[in-house]
Amino acid sequence: MNVLYSEDNKGFRRIISDILGDLGHIVTSVGSAEEALEKIRQGEKFDAIVTDNQMLGLRGMEYLKTPEAQSIPIRILLSLDSLKYNDALREIGCIPLSKADEDLVKKFADNLAIKK
Numbered sequence: 001m002n003v004l005y006s007e008d009n010k011g012f013r014r015i016i017s018d019i020l021g022d023l024g025h026i027v028t029s030v031g032s033a034e035e036a037l038e039k040i041r042q043g044e045k046f047d048a049i050v051t052d053n054q055m056l057g058l059r060g061m062e063y064l065k066t067p068e069a070q071s072i073p074i075r076i077l078l079s080l081d082s083l084k085y086n087d088a089l090r091e092i093g094c095i096p097l098s099k100a101d102e103d104l105v106k107k108f109a110d111n112l113a114i115k116k
Contacts, residue, residue, distance in 0.1 A: 004046040004072070005029045006036040006063070008055040016078075020050070032056065033063035040068040048074035053085070061085060065092055 003025045007013040010031070017029040028044065030036050034057055040046070049072045053060035064075050075094040077085060 001047040001074075002026045002045060003028070003048045003050055004036055004039060004044075005050045006031070006033055006055065006060070007052040007078075008032055009052070012052070016050070033058035033060060036063065037066060037068050040071070046072050048072065048076065050076045050078060053077055053079035061088065064089075064094055 001024075003020055005013070005017055005020065005027055007016060007029065008031050013029050013031065017027045020027045025048075028039060028046070030039065032055055033051065036049070036051065037058075049064070049069055051060040051063055060077050060079070063069055064077060069075060070092070075092075077089060077094060079085065
């Protein structure tokens with residue numbers, strides 16, 4: 001699967017990109033939603049979007065609402081408080097996260113913080 005991943009934190013971007021790549025995906029990673037939108041506008045083809053929510057500039061949730069992002073079949077928002085966005089995510093056709101998913105993201109973030 002060809003994945004467009006946007007994250008403004010370089011450390012998270014590297015780690016998540018590596019994990020997605022290890023799972024067999026082709027990953028294009030960018031540092032902002034604006035960069036991601038430019039990739040789509042330039043005609044690059046993606047099967048999925050994975051984006052952080054709390055980025056400088058255009059936030060992930062707003063990015064997922066754009067016509068460009070809506071043209072990608074699979075759209076996933078990563079956030080430490082993802083559950084509060086589930087209704088809004090469903091409304092725009094995105095994959096909502098479960099409590100288990102949120103717990104996993106939080107555990108991952110806690111582990112990363114410990115290693116710094």
